[in-house]
Amino acid sequence: AQTVTQSQPEMSVQEAETVTLSCTYDTSESDYYLFWYKQPPSRQMILVIRQEAYKQQNATENRFSVNFQKAAKSFSLKISDSQLGDAAMYFCAYRMDSSYKLIFGSGTRLLVRP
């Protein structure tokens, strides 16, 4: 069965600095998709960034980028120039090509220090 692991329950970053959130997953599938969702306090989850497994190039969305290492089954999220509004719970998620369901990690709470 596929699993997603986020080993950092909580991370802290100084405003304007860079932080990396880790995510590893376990799958025997070759076609799958990876996502990072952000959940601000008392708000819904919103998509931050997504990656197709067959694409070697790492996805980038403004200050957010990923380091996708398919062989290592690692999908880390880098947030550059951290802002106070980045403070949230971040969830890594996996979906295999033949399924509708997202499989989530346990989440990392990101604190941003002013």
Next chain:
Amino acid sequence: EPEVTQTPSHQVTQMGQEVILRCVPISNHLYFYWYRQILGQKVEFLVSFYNNEISEKSEIFDDQFSVERPDGSNFTLKIRSTKLEDSAMYFCASSLATGGLETQYFGPGTRLLVL
């Protein structure tokens, strides 16, 4: 920007009672989902729904659960006889399509407490 909405935001019920959680997906979306998160645990998939049929369900989604799209805008999750272990945050999600990088858009959740 369109959002998925859920009502109520909080619900308290007695064990054995039926509850209906309501969701209004984004209007042009065709695929609908329910997830839940028990306190301190991971977000777990329950069910996906398309064209008035369940397209996929998890082991959690047993006979006490049902989903329905009663009209053109609402999507509901019914729990027939609630148990203490059904206490969780329930998230509805919707997507325009499925497959590939299609994004699932989540609602804010309904916190269900079973006493």
